[in-house]
Amino acid sequence: MKLPFTLAQRFVAAETFNETIPKIIAFNKKNIKITLDLLGENVQDxxxxxxTVDTYMQLLDDIQNAGLTSSISIKLTxxxxxIDENYCKQNLFRLLDKAKELGSFVRIDMEGSAYTQQTIEIFKEAFTIYGNHVGIVIQAYLHRSGDDISELADVGADIRLCKGAYKEPDLIAIQKMPEIRxxxxxxxxxxxxxxxxxxIATHDDELINWVLNYTAENNISKDRFEFQMLYGLREETMEQFxxxxxxxxxxxPYGxxxxxxxxxxxxxRKENIWFVLNTMFKK
Ligand SMILES: Cc1cc2nc3c(=O)[nH]c(=O)nc-3n(C[C@H](O)[C@H](O)[C@H](O)COP(=O)(O)OP(=O)(O)OC[C@H]3O[C@@H](n4cnc5c(N)ncnc54)[C@H](O)[C@@H]3O)c2cc1C
Incomplete structure (x- = not known):
């Protein structure tokens, strides 16, 4: 059954790239950069x-031709x-060849814990070849992330840090919010x-305020890091940043x-359910 897009529009920009363009332009005008994510995961065919790789390659061209300030995010699945790790790697490298040629950037999103090890291995190999054209995501809630952060930070990788969005068991991930913070x-x-x-990818005021204070107290320039948020959430905060x-x-995200x-x-977040209901019943 195909659900109506109206349901998702609070969090998803549009179903096509062309419909997404005006929204990106509006953000860019406010000095806010974009990461475009063509939605999809767990492709078996x-x-x-x-x-999908061809579409992403075309997307990199389209972003440049439309003069947008945007990178892209992809999911390895x-x-x-x-299907096959080597095949996936070849696909990624095909995309990264294009990104390198255009001077653009591809971030590999982090998926559920069944994929963490493979994703990090593939990223490390890609990073040695494509350097600052590729980045990764680390989920703070995973018990393993301390080791991953120190290894990847030592090589100067481009890392998006988030809490982690997938339901994971105790054995794999911290469950309590204060500990995750x-x-x-x-x-x-x-x-x-x-x-x-x-x-720094979070909507959490406790973490945001901590970052603002920590960087100010330690004279870390505003030019040394970036705040990231998801489409549909806290837009005014982003404008203020x-x-x-x-x-x-x-x-x-679009698609x-x-x-x-x-x-x-x-x-x-239960409030997100109210956001959706609100959007649906708005005229
Ligand atoms: C740019 C970006 C990329 C991401 N990429 C990935 C990825 O690759 N892999 C992955 O697993 N996860 C990813 N995530 C999701 C992430 O892991 C979290 O699931 C998600 O961000 C929710 O955690 P949070 O820290 O934002 O706030 P939450 O834990 O949801 O909320 C904590 C507190 O923050 C405040 N807050 C939250 N939302 C709002 C709001 N809309 N308005 C006001 N206050 C609010 C509230 O006080 C709330 O109690 C990404 C997130 C972002 C922002």
Whole structure:
């Protein structure tokens, strides 16, 4: 059954790239950069994965031709990680060749814990070849993330730090929010010290205020890091960051395969359900 897009529009910009363009332009005018995410995950079919890579390559061209300030984010399961790791890597490298040629940037989103090890291994290999054209995401809630952060920070990788959006068991991930916040702060300190430009991805005021205070107290320039938020959430805060001279970037998902992303947004915060109902009943 195909659900109506109206349901998702609070969190998903549009179903096509063309419809997304005016929204990106509006953000860019406010000095807010974009990460575009063509939605989709867990592709099981090679022809579909190949097609996705072609679409991403075209997207990199389209972004440049439209003069947008935007990078892209991808999920490895959309380009064949469930089919075969080597095949997925070749697909990624094909995309990164294009990104390098255009001077653009591709971030590999982090998916559920079944993919963490493979994603990090593939990223490390890509990073040795494509350097600052590729970045990764670390989820603070995973018990393993302390080791991953120190290893990746030591090589100066471009890391987006977030809490983690997938339901994971105790054995794999910290469950309590105060503990997740504590490790998030610890990892932020390491990233600020060791990596050129950490990306702090959260809507959480406690963490945001902590970052603002910590960087001010330690004379860390506003040019050394970036705040990232998701489309549809706290837009005014992002505008204020940009006005105050901080780097601000909004993650803009689009496409027809929006359901899993939409579901994660509903699951992580009960207020998001009200946002959706509100949008649906607005004239
Ligand atoms: C740019 C970006 C990229 C991401 N990429 C990934 C990824 O690759 N892999 C992955 O697993 N996860 C990713 N995530 C999702 C992330 O892991 C979290 O699931 C998600 O951000 C929710 O955690 P939070 O810290 O933002 O706030 P939450 O834990 O949801 O909320 C904590 C507190 O923050 C405040 N707050 C939250 N939202 C709002 C709001 N809209 N308005 C006002 N206050 C609010 C409230 O006080 C709330 O109690 C990404 C998130 C962002 C922002």
């Amino acid at each position: 090679k022809s579909m994965a190949d097609e 959309m380009i064949g990680l469930d 504590e490790v998030f702060k610890e990892y932020t300190k390491i990233l600020l010290e060791k990596t050129p430009f950490p990306r 940009a006005k105050d001279g901080y780097h601000a970037r909004v993650y803009v 027809t395969m929006w359901f899993p992303y939409f579901k994660r947004r509903l699951m992580e």
